[in-house]
Amino acid sequence: MAEPDVQSLSIKDIPPPPEGTIFIDDTTGTDSTDVGTSTNSPLKTPAFALYAYPDATAYYVRRTVDSPYEPISASMLKKAKKGVDSIGKKIKAAEEAKIKKEADDARKLAEAKAIVLTEDTSLPAPKKIKIRDSKENRETRVVINGWVHRLRLQKGLAFLVLRDGTGYIQCVLSGDLANAYSTLTLTLESSVKVYGVIHSLPEGKSAPGNHELTIDYYEIVGLAPGGENAITNKVQETAEPSLLLDMRHLALRGETMAGIFKVRAALLRSFRRVYDELGLTEVTPPCMVQTQVEGGSTLFSLSYYGENAYLTQSSQLYLETCLPALGDVFCVQESFRAETSHTRRHLSEYTHVEAELAFITFEDLLHHIETILTKTIDYLLEDPDIAEIVKKLNPHFVPPKLPFRRMTYESALTWLNEHDIPNEEGEKFKFGDDIAEAAERKMTDTINEPILLTRFPVEIKSFYMQKCADDDRVTESVDVLMPNVGEITGGSMRIYELSELMKGFAREKIDPAPYYWFNDQRIYGTCPHGGYGLGTERIMAWLLDRYTVRDCSLYPRFTGRCKP
DSSP, rough: OOOOOOOOOGGGGGGOSSSSSEEEEEETTOOOOOOOOTTTBBBBBBHHHHHHHHSEEEEEEETTTTOOOOEEHHHHHHHHHHHHHHHHHHHHHHHHHHHHHHHHHHHHHHHHHHEEEEEEEEOOOOOEEOOOGGGGGSEEEEEEEEEEEEEETTEEEEEEEOOOOEEEEEEEEEEEHHSSSSTTTTTTTTEEEEEEEEEETTTTOOOOGGGGEEEEEEEEHHHHHHHGSSSSHHOOOTSSSHHHTTHHHHTTTTTHHHHHHHHHHHHHHHHHHOOHHOOEEEEEOOOOOOOOSSSSGOOOEEEEEEEEEEEESHHHHHHHHHHHHSSEEEEEEEOOOOOOOOOOOOOOOOEEEEEEEEEHHHHHHHHHHHHHHHHHHHHHHSSSSHHHHHHHOOOOOOOOSSSSEEHHHHHHHHHHTTTTOOOOOOOOTTTTTTOHHHHHHHHHHHTSSEEEEEEOGGGSSOOTTTEEEEEEESSSSEEEEETTTTEEEEEEEESSSHHHHHHHHHHHOOOGGHHHHHHGGTTOOOOOOEEEEEEEHHHHHHHTTTSGGGSSSSSOBBTBOOOO
């Protein structure tokens, strides 16, 4: 039997001897003062059993989990009795060490409270900087505001990593600064104001930015709680996803979450840069609407001054009205879908990057989409800080290259059937079937390259999509599929003849009257045009290898979740 671990035990913690049998199991047991009386929670060693429960009726032992409990043998009992005194001595020594440590800690805190921190006014006036500017301000006295991201105390020294949203910097405190009461009781996520000089690190040492700040004075702006309410108890990586979402406001402070949203900001900047180069004008369509775009079953309704209104599913229809006035246009706008889907790629609110282009062909549209995606990713990775985050979160990411693989809907059905991937009814795919997420993902992940999936059937697409000239069963439509996430973009050429558009309304049983402003685009100077929408969160999930798009939304909204 193994020696008991008694370092954390105390004589006063041992309860009165239980009546009955004590159970001992060397493989699964624990030498604790609140177990031993049940076969489900045995003690670990006979010696501790005799020490903790000397008046027990009997002691039963088993060697393995599968073997039965048997009365303790005479030789094992004799050996255990010899170990009782040793346990008593260890517990007494542990108690004495604990008392001594508490006394030492109390003395140190008393001495620490006597230390008064004051700024040395003979030092140069500090220059206020952000952490991102640290390299350019080495060997200069600076002042930085931020939050304590990491903290390590040791004899005569304290090391903290400060975070201000622009980066991280290691700070060192020594002497009175390290021994002061405010330092000894400092907590993670406290906000502080630090003064000092940034020095390059000698070769062989490492820290963020390859430098560290030697602090000569600091102030606590807001002391965060410790103990039970410490942030490490509020937010734990191993916690249930729902609990982490409840604590999203604190989880955002982690390096991974912060990195995701830095990349997201860079992604949107890069989109705008590409659109600007291509001459598209940004507009801001309304979020409150009275018409549907993607089917009435996914509309969020609301009362708008006594009228029925909805949260928009897409800004596409409004973008189309801008073409004659502004030419090609785009928007970065929230869209809302009241879907009860719980898949890892669905959100009820997401950031929609949408564009509409005039006087184009379907091939023009396909080339434009793949150009937008490739150039945006290239620009994003030009930023070394962003590229570093992408590499850290998705080490195997490979930027997409032109051209993307073209695949028609019917070709996809053939591929799925050849690879024995069934439809939702468990049968072979047939024309008109919707390709569900699981099958689509399986195909995309197997092919493992970007796919422009085109020419979907009229019946499974929206009322406004243009039919193909060579086959009126299908539309000039496209989904962009990426490995590990599936569809990230959907687009099409739009019907530009009024009579055809009316047929689309009739097919979907939609009253065209509320769409008068949309229909007028086919009357006052119609033209061939097309557009698309990109799901920002889905692109992020692909870019950073996130399991769910919920990780890529600041405060994700989905079925059953509208907090915090």
